[in-house]
Amino acid sequence: MRAVLLIVQKELGAYFKSMLGYLVFAVLLFVDGLLFHGLALGGADKLSATVLTQFFNFTSGVTMIAAILISMRLFAEERRDGTLVLLYTAPLTDWQIIIGKWLSAWTYLTLFLALTAYMPLLVMVNGTVNFGQLLSGYLGLWLLGAAVTAIGTFASSLTRSQLLAGAVSGAIVTTLVLSWQLSARVDPPFDVLFSFLALHNKHFLPFMKGSIHVRDIVYYLSVTFLSLLLTRQVLAARRWT
Amino acid sequence: MFAILSLIAALGGSGLLFLGERIAGPGVAARPVLSGIGAVLVLVAVVVRIVSLVTRPTERRVLALPVAAYASMLVGVVLYGLTLEGAPVGPDSDVSTMLAVLWPIFWTAGAVPAVLMELALRRMEGASRIEDRRVFSLGSGGLVIALATSWLLVINYVATDRDTSWDTRAVAEVQASGLTRTMVKSQTETVTATLFFPPANEVGETVEPYFQSLAKENPLFVVERTDAERNPGRAKELRARKNATIVLHRGDNRQSIVLDLEPAKARTTLKKFDTEVQSKLAKLTVTDRYVYVVTGHGERSTTPRTDEAPGFRDTREVLQRLGYRIKTITTTDGLTKAVPKDATFVLLAAPASPLLDSEVSTLRMYMRGGGSLFVLLDPESEKDPELGALLDDLGVAVDRTALVHDSTFVALTGAAIDRRNVVSNRFTSHGSTAVLSKVSGRAIVWFSGAAALTKSPAAGAADVTFTVKSFSGSYADANENLAFDDGEKKSVFNLVAAVQLPGADGERGGRAIVVGDADIISDKLLRHNLPNQQFLVDSIQWLEGNESAGAEVPDIEDTAIVHTRNEDQAWFWGMIVGMPVMLLIFGLVIRRFLRREWGAA
Numbered sequence: 001m002r003a004v005l006l007i008v009q010k011e012l013g014a015y016f017k018s019m020l021g022y023l024v025f026a027v028l029l030f031v032d033g034l035l036f037h038g039l040a041l042g043g044a045d046k047l048s049a050t051v052l053t054q055f056f057n058f059t060s061g062v063t064m065i066a067a068i069l070i071s072m073r074l075f076a077e078e079r080r081d082g083t084l085v086l087l088y089t090a091p092l093t094d095w096q097i098i099i100g101k102w103l104s105a106w107t108y109l110t111l112f113l114a115l116t117a118y119m120p121l122l123v124m125v126n127g128t129v130n131f132g133q134l135l136s137g138y139l140g141l142w143l144l145g146a147a148v149t150a151i152g153t154f155a156s157s158l159t160r161s162q163l164l165a166g167a168v169s170g171a172i173v174t175t176l177v178l179s180w181q182l183s184a185r186v187d188p189p190f191d192v193l194f195s196f197l198a199l200h201n202k203h204f205l206p207f208m209k210g211s212i213h214v215r216d217i218v219y220y221l222s223v224t225f226l227s228l229l230l231t232r233q234v235l236a237a238r239r240w241t
Numbered sequence: 242m243f244a245i246l247s248l249i250a251a252l253g254g255s256g257l258l259f260l261g262e263r264i265a266g267p268g269v270a271a272r273p274v275l276s277g278i279g280a281v282l283v284l285v286a287v288v289v290r291i292v293s294l295v296t297r298p299t300e301r302r303v304l305a306l307p308v309a310a311y312a313s314m315l316v317g318v319v320l321y322g323l324t325l326e327g328a329p330v331g332p333d334s335d336v337s338t339m340l341a342v343l344w345p346i347f348w349t350a351g352a353v354p355a356v357l358m359e360l361a362l363r364r365m366e367g368a369s370r371i372e373d374r375r376v377f378s379l380g381s382g383g384l385v386i387a388l389a390t391s392w393l394l395v396i397n398y399v400a401t402d403r404d405t406s407w408d409t410r411a412v413a414e415v416q417a418s419g420l421t422r423t424m425v426k427s428q429t430e431t432v433t434a435t436l437f438f439p440p441a442n443e444v445g446e447t448v449e450p451y452f453q454s455l456a457k458e459n460p461l462f463v464v465e466r467t468d469a470e471r472n473p474g475r476a477k478e479l480r481a482r483k484n485a486t487i488v489l490h491r492g493d494n495r496q497s498i499v500l501d502l503e504p505a506k507a508r509t510t511l512k513k514f515d516t517e518v519q520s521k522l523a524k525l526t527v528t529d530r531y532v533y534v535v536t537g538h539g540e541r542s543t544t545p546r547t548d549e550a551p552g553f554r555d556t557r558e559v560l561q562r563l564g565y566r567i568k569t570i571t572t573t574d575g576l577t578k579a580v581p582k583d584a585t586f587v588l589l590a591a592p593a594s595p596l597l598d599s600e601v602s603t604l605r606m607y608m609r610g611g612g613s614l615f616v617l618l619d620p621e622s623e624k625d626p627e628l629g630a631l632l633d634d635l636g637v638a639v640d641r642t643a644l645v646h647d648s649t650f651v652a653l654t655g656a657a658i659d660r661r662n663v664v665s666n667r668f669t670s671h672g673s674t675a676v677l678s679k680v681s682g683r684a685i686v687w688f689s690g691a692a693a694l695t696k697s698p699a700a701g702a703a704d705v706t707f708t709v710k711s712f713s714g715s716y717a718d719a720n721e722n723l724a725f726d727d728g729e730k731k732s733v734f735n736l737v738a739a740v741q742l743p744g745a746d747g748e749r750g751g752r753a754i755v756v757g758d759a760d761i762i763s764d765k766l767l768r769h770n771l772p773n774q775q776f777l778v779d780s781i782q783w784l785e786g787n788e789s790a791g792a793e794v795p796d797i798e799d800t801a802i803v804h805t806r807n808e809d810q811a812w813f814w815g816m817i818v819g820m821p822v823m824l825l826i827f828g829l830v831i832r833r834f835l836r837r838e839w840g841a842a
Contacts, residue, residue: 014823017835019832021828022824023698023828025821025824027821030818033817036679037814077337099432114826118816118820120398133409157536183441184439191439191440192440195403196397205443205446211406211408211409212409214405215404218396218400219397225389225393229385233382233383233386237379
């Protein structure tokens with residue numbers, strides 16, 4: 001555990017010792033704020049619950065993009081700089097390296113999500129916030145972030161180019177998001193399979209509306225675990241090349 | 242050479258099998274050809290790999306791994322074949338269900354390691370010796386991925402099938418009201434709700450939890466969801482012409498609700514969805530429960546004319562939806578003799594003139610015999626001494642002065658008379674207010690000109706519980722000037738009484754609900770305030786002997802949520818731009834601090 005925490009500390013330090021970490025936070029918050037003001041609060045009069053639902057809807061998009069951006073460098077950068085071999089030769093298991101790197105990205109994302117909390121709280125100025133929905137929405141964002149960060153970690157392990165890693169994880173996430181639309185156009189039993197795989201519409205929508213389902217929690221944890229397992233297999237295979 | 246040949250044969254064969262079974266499908270001539278060739282090709286992959294094993298005996302150990310992988314794929318294909326029509330197992334058995342789970346596991350557990358190992362072996366073609374540990378590592382890695390994927394799919398299947406959820410929503414899009422839940426709960430025959438929706442449809446996802454929540458109320462309420470286009474037989478059987486149709490059926494009796502697959506188009510119907518379901522359920526329900534409404538003394542009517550006092554049209558509708566049949570009982574048809582034996586309960590709604598002695602005697606006898614009576618009083622109606630005798634039996638006394646509250650009331654007209662529209666969420670934990678007492682934080686019952694109730698000195702053995710009390714600060718407005726004067730006293734008053742009479746020989750005694758205000762369930766208030774409807778439903782349930790103490794608490798009132806736009810735009814903008822800027826400044830400060838630290842170091 002200590003080894004994992006050391007990696008987390010090192011990775012987070014890399015974010016916050018330069019201005020990059022703060023800049024990324026600021027840009028993401030600004031974009032999220034604009035969307036909040038323009039989409040959630042804009043337009044016709046809405047109930048606070050609707051404003052919250054819309055906030056979680058577009059913040060899920062920002063979260064997915066943020067998770068891809070944050071995670072794409074994890075292994076790709078190490079390979080590009082040739083420092084991955086140092087990690088390999090350190091007294092660390094593959095799992096410790098993977099969990100440490102993924103956890104650092106997820107922690108960074110969690111900090112971003114925590115910083116967005118002032119937006120739904122602004123609703124309290126003139127409206128009523130249902131804290132149950134708030135909790136549910138953030139739980140959904142947190143789990144979605146974990147899953148996408150894990151997918152990004154896997155993509156990052158595949159290549160030495162950060163850009164390519166970002167593109168690969170973006171493609172995987174987009175496929176999983178669009179599988180909801182795809183499920184309406186394929187025959188059984190694949191319609192059920194694609195609908196089940198839908199990262200956003202099937203599994204995140206209930207969270208943002210305030211409904212917490214065990215099936216959705218299990219799904220996000222499964223995607224996270226499977227992605228990290230794939231990363232582990234990729235790292236193991238890389239030892240032979 | 243062997244590597245690429247085997248891989249192409251195994252994957253190509255599986256692809257052909259997929260084309261034959263899934264794309265061509267049953268009844269198409271190409272199906273057996275494609276599936277047959279596919280299965281043979283998978284077999285060929287195994288054979289090719291066995292040949293390679295024989296030709297390179299020194300590397301038998303490592304080359305046995307791909308053979309095992311292809312064999313696993315072949316087992317998957319064979320198991321799949323066993324589930325087909327005409328096969329020994331066939332498609333409709335428990336074994337077939339088990340095989341349907343096993344064949345993809347075997348196939349994946351073979352395919353993933355096979356791909357990884359063959360790619361590794363291809364790289365080593367021409368090498369003096371094969372790195373067996375590398376092949377083994379990749380093969381075992383692939384097997385781990387395949388088995389983990391299978392395991393996760395199974396876990397997810399179970400999680401979906403046995404899903405538990407926590408609904409934290411203040412306002413659900415479609416939510417079953419207490420009345421609908423009670424209607425479902427009181428069903429004695431199986432009613433099925435068949436939802437025709439394609440998978441991954443938002444409207445379907447919205448209405449399904451609604452029906453699932455109803456199914457929890459009564460095992461006789463069954464919910465099934467299917468796709469009309471993929472299950473045309475069921476759609477035809479239930480006469481559902483298209484998807485987005487909900488059919489509620491009991492035997493041959495069917496009631497349909499047609500929505501739209503597009504959420505935007507379905508929204509209008511969804512807003513009244515619960516009422517729509519209630520009306521359809523009512524048409525499905527057959528009952529022999531009767532409510533006898535006492536008439537002939539100026540009581541509030543269940544079919545009021547416009548020039549009359551607020552009637553009970555809405556109450557009649559609620560009763561009908563709960564499956565009651567409504568009959569009237571007057572002096573001419575037996576009220577002076579006996580209450581009919583088929584009466585579930587009798588409704589006495591604010592008589593404006595005295596009842597005959599014999600009529601009161603009939604009601605008293607009915608109560609002593611274990612009957613149920615819903616008595617609604619009205620301070621405006623004439624004082625009826627004979628009714629007083631009935632109330633004495635019930636242990637309740639009425640002060641016919643209307644209650645007033647100076648600050649907490651419902652502003653129905655905007656005039657001072659609104660002060661008589663007192664409200665309350667002070668409910669006792671009693672069977673007749675079990676649901677309301679659980680949601681008292683958001684359920685407020687409205688009254689209009691309510692009279693205070695007290696326990697009668699002649700209560701005797703009657704067990705009287707005052708279930709709803711007024712807010713403190715209420716007072717009986719003796720001079721009817723709607724203001725608090727000398728001689729008037731502010732206090733907490735009893736508004737509703739639930740009476741349980743002792744039963745003879747272990748039988749259930751009579752039950753009565755006495756309310757000091759007939760408007761609580763009149764058209765004046767009932768249609769405007771859902772908690773009043775809940776009060777009516779709970780009261781009826783208790784009168785009939787169905788305690789609702791264990792009932793699931795429904796969301797009976799939408800939380801009032803105020804909109805948040807147009808106000809303090811500058812402030813909002815300040816926050817949205819200000820927050821990121823503050824963060825950057827914070828980052829700069831931290832960085833400068835760290836630089837100083839590093840410099841010092």
